[in-house]
Amino acid sequence: MTKFSDLKLSPKVLKAVDEAGYESPTPIQAGAIPPALEGRDVLGIAQTGTGKTASFTLPMISALARGRARARMPRSLVLCPTRELAAQVAENFDIYAKHVKLTKALLIGGVSFKEQDQLIDRGVDVLIATPGRLLDHFERGKLLLTGVQIMVVDEADRMLDMGFIPDIERIFGLTPFTRQTLFFSATMAPEIERITNTFLSNPERIEVARQATTSETITQELCMFKASRRDRAASEKRKLLRALIDREGDKCTNAIIFCNRKTDVDICAKSLSKYGYDAAPIHGDLDQSKRMEVLDGFRAGTLRFLCASDVAARGLDIPNVSHVFNYDVPGHAEDYVHRIGRTGRAGREGKAIMICEPRDDKNLEAVERLIEQEIPRVENPVSNEKPQRSRAKSDEQRTEKPARPARKRKSVDEVTEKPARKRKSDDAQDIKTEAPVKEQPKPEAKPERNDRNKGRGRGGNRRDTNKVVGMGDHLPEFIAKSFEERRAG
Known part of the structure; x- marks a missing residue:
């Protein structure tokens, strides 16, 4: 040796x-x-x-x-x-x-x-x-x-x-x-x-090893996730993460939780802190002093969960990391190797758990193709599917509600007394002809087109025959009168 x-x-x-x-x-x-x-x-x-x-x-x-x-x-x-x-x-x-x-x-x-x-x-x-x-x-x-x-x-x-x-x-x-x-x-x-x-x-x-291989000391698991509704996907996914952490129990002494986006890193850390998990974020947008403070706390053991982007996936030597949770399937298959490499270091045993949504199928295929093995699937500890209501009610549910009173059926005599519907037939037409008909005034005969326009001016307004041709009714009377006198003379 x-x-x-x-x-x-x-x-x-x-x-x-x-x-x-x-x-x-x-x-x-x-x-x-x-x-x-x-x-x-x-x-x-x-x-x-x-x-x-x-x-x-x-x-x-x-x-x-x-x-x-x-x-x-x-x-x-x-x-x-x-x-x-x-x-x-x-x-x-x-x-x-x-x-x-x-x-x-x-x-x-x-x-x-x-x-x-x-x-x-x-x-x-x-x-x-x-x-x-x-x-x-x-x-x-x-x-x-x-x-x-x-x-x-x-x-x-x-x-x-x-x-x-x-x-x-x-x-x-x-x-x-x-x-x-x-x-x-x-x-x-x-x-x-x-x-x-x-x-x-x-x-x-x-x-010393085949390119992009995972350590044999790391146990890998994959949990499939499907949201019940699109608007609840984020909250249900965080709930699943908490359930996976609780399932590990005391075995999970500390863990790094990797997210693809910086916003998800912050949200995930706040959510875990809200439910009593000791967590803090680390990503590229934080000040260097804050990043070093968080890393020092995680190394010292005062911080249990580190929510990180891929800024913490490469080269960081934190020896005693028991678990790695991939909250998102990485977009680059090589990042999966580096992420889970934060656990199981220097011959120690570690565990890596990844959450996969239906939209991550292509990225998952790329990861499994790179590491040349299929990641074992585990059962989802949180069931998002609600039980469907059965249409057929049970006998107990039927007996709980009082039965409706039966409708009273009418006798034959009552039915016969009801007048029958009127149908349009020849007899009905005869009855209508016998009824007295009111005499309506005859409409006045419409004048012919030439007669209607006769006596109208340019705008269609009627004019007196005594008025001067070519002048409208809007003229003052004294002007029309003066022309009439001349014409009469």
């Missing part, structure tokens, strides 16, 4: 590893550390939770133990996709380099530029950063990357998902061509493979 002492690490690094309680390296560590110490490029592919961080931190500390950094020119660079992962890498450096005099700086968003500039100006041996903040410092003229000897890209597939690949390519171009590159990822997408072929020189490829 391989031990850390067999990997040719420096004595001070071995002492720190021994004090941390580690004796035997993981397969990815045993495969990546020797070629990294030789100065070769390394391409490491392993599922999450296998100790990839120590695979590059330990050889970097051994290689950087000799030498001194200059101002604004770091000797090594570690790129991480998220702030939390970058902070975790910085913590690992503190643990493994406590007997070695190395300086480090952490460049992440949500922190003042002034404090970070002061660290860079003094000169750092190890620079740990997210791509965006690193380029911000470079564009401000506060940082030079020409002195980088070792460059590490951690969680490269997550970089691809977050759209950092153009930034990674730009950063590669700013570093010296003679640098040593250590490239680590859980999956190898075609875009990632293109970058490795471009920027890595004859790398040592270490693949």
